[in-house]
Amino acid sequence: MITQSFLYNAIFFTYALVLTKFYHVSNDAAPVYGLAFAVGNLADPLLLGHLFDTLGRKKMIAGTYLPSGSMLAASAWLFEPGCCTRRRRPSSGSWCSSSLRRARARVCPARPG
Numbered sequence: 001m002i003t004q005s006f007l008y009n010a011i012f013f014t015y016a017l018v019l020t021k022f023y024h025v026s027n028d029a030a031p032v033y034g035l036a037f038a039v040g041n042l043a044d045p046l047l048l049g050h051l052f053d054t055l056g057r058k059k060m061i062a063g064t065y066l067p068s069g070s071m072l073a074a075s076a077w078l079f080e081p082g083c084c085t086r087r088r089r090p091s092s093g094s095w096c097s098s099s100l101r102r103a104r105a106r107v108c109p110a111r112p113g
Contacts, residue, residue: 015033016033048060048064
């Protein structure tokens with residue numbers, strides 16, 4: 001629990017800083033992006049709460065953390081060769097591809113040499 005709250009706070013409290021410094025979002029518009037966190041914090045218990053009661057806590061924790069960890073690993077894998085940068089991001093189709101290897105080849109073509 002401590003690790004989860006530490007990571008959540010680390011992301012949440014630096015979100016506006018990342019938006020303004022790296023993505024050049026104006027200081028006035030940056031708080032609007034925080035609404036996604038607010039909506040998610042409200043919607044998650046409403047949408048997933050009953051599943052924790054019916055399916056069980058362990059299954060639901062694994063069922064939510066494993067896909068998010070997999071997506072994080074996939075995005076790190078795409079950033080590693082430099083094919084994803086803050087200026088060059090993959091299209092949504094490459095994130096939804098059934099084969100991550102084909103997506104990586106499509107997003108980051110092989111370099112000669």
